[in-house]
Structures are given as C-alpha cells and as structure tokens.
Amino acid sequence: MKQKSLETFPWRPKPLESLGAAVVSAAGGRTGGGGLKGKLLIDIGSGPTIYQLLSACETFEVIVASDYTDKNRQELEKWLKKEPGAFDWSPVVKYVCELEGNRDRWAEKEERLRKAVRQVLKCDILKERPLEPAVLPPANCLISSLCLEAACPTLGACRDALRHIKTLLRPRGHLVLSGTFGSSFYMVGDKWFPTLPLEEKFLLEALQEISFTIEKLEKAPRAAETLLDNRSDYTRMFFLVARRGD
C-alpha cells in the first residue's frame, strides 16, 4: 500500500512549522532548559497527528493521546504500531529534530514517542469528564491544538470545555493551547468542517475566569501565501501557555 505523505495530508508543513516550533520552544527544545516537563502529559483532541507531541516526548515520561473520532484514534494507533499504510511523519520529525538541534536523531525520536504514548483514548471535551470512563492521575501538562474551535459550537460551550479539560490537570499544572483566531471553517480534502471563530480577548478572559494565569501568548499572522489558502479563513494562529492556579 502506498504510504501517505505530506502531499496528500491536509495539515501541511506551513502551519505545522509554526505550531511545531512553538511547542518545541515550550518544551525547552531549542535551549534544553526552562521548558515544561513532568510525568504525565495528556493531548486533548489529538486528531490523527503526532507533530504536537514530538518535543513533549523528550521531557514527559508518559503521554496519553485522545480524540473524539474512532478514525483519528485508529490512524494514530497505526503510526504507533508501525502498521501498513500508516502516515509518514518523518519529514516533520526531521524538521522538529532540526529545531531541537539534533536532525540526525529523528528515528530515535520516533521510537521515543512511540514508547511514551501509552494510550489513545476516546475524548469528548463537551462532557464534564472528557475522558470518561478512563481514569487517569491528574496530568502535569495538557496540550491541545486546533481542537477547541473544531469541537465547540458556541462560545458558551467553549467556556465549558475549558472547565471540563481543567479537571484533568493537577493544580499548578500547565495548559498548552494552540489554534486559530477568526476561523469559521476548515477543509480536509473536499470535506468542509465548521469552526468556532475564537478571539484573543475571549480566550484569555475564559481562562482567567477559571483561575489560569497566562504565562505566554504568541501570535502568528496569517502568511500572505500558505498551503492552507482557501482551506480555512483563520486570521491568526495562536500559541498559549497557561498555568492552573487552583
């Protein structure tokens, strides 16, 4: 079976580069210090992708991935188990290794990530207990990329979803969120998905209302030309690190 590649995959390098680089910097990848680390990291709404975990696997012992759809979870399992037809992430893995200063060690990193990801769970952030019936210890860090805007039909639902995922995080733990501002849709192949247009003020206030302190917020304007042209109407990408205060 022909291996899938970035040519056929909807999330292509440009947004991956900016999000990937941001996650690398949160994990302290470039400098090797000052980043986030700990025992357990939970990725909320992983989709079929692993790029968001590539730096995290260097500093977190155990990673739990999660998604709402069976298909996405199966796609992730395929890559984790090196099954035929699994997506080829190696160009992205090499790129992240380059950012971290170890381009030649990409194969090792793939193995490290495969070992770190212990479970791929069903997740629904619209539920009070998003990972139920699974029971996990409170995480040191939650990461979620492009999920809130895809999952939440209204701003009220988004506020609730943030409250729901907070229950998975230990007090003083970190939440690493990335996504888009101002997006009303995105396309995967010829499939159109609605998204909730998020704005910075709303997101920061919603997090502060539930006792998160914003430690870092980076925004990348929409590039003049991106591979996502006409595939989404986002205005900016954001990358945020917040700390649970209670």
Ligand SMILES: C[S@@+](CC[C@H](N)C(=O)[O-])C[C@H]1O[C@@H](n2cnc3c(N)ncnc32)[C@H](O)[C@@H]1O
């Ligand atoms: C745009 S994709 C992002 C995937 C991946 N995190 C990334 O960065 O490319 C949005 C993801 O949110 C998931 N999702 C949709 N509704 C959800 C829900 N209620 N709870 C959790 N995840 C959900 C979708 O299945 C999809 O994988």
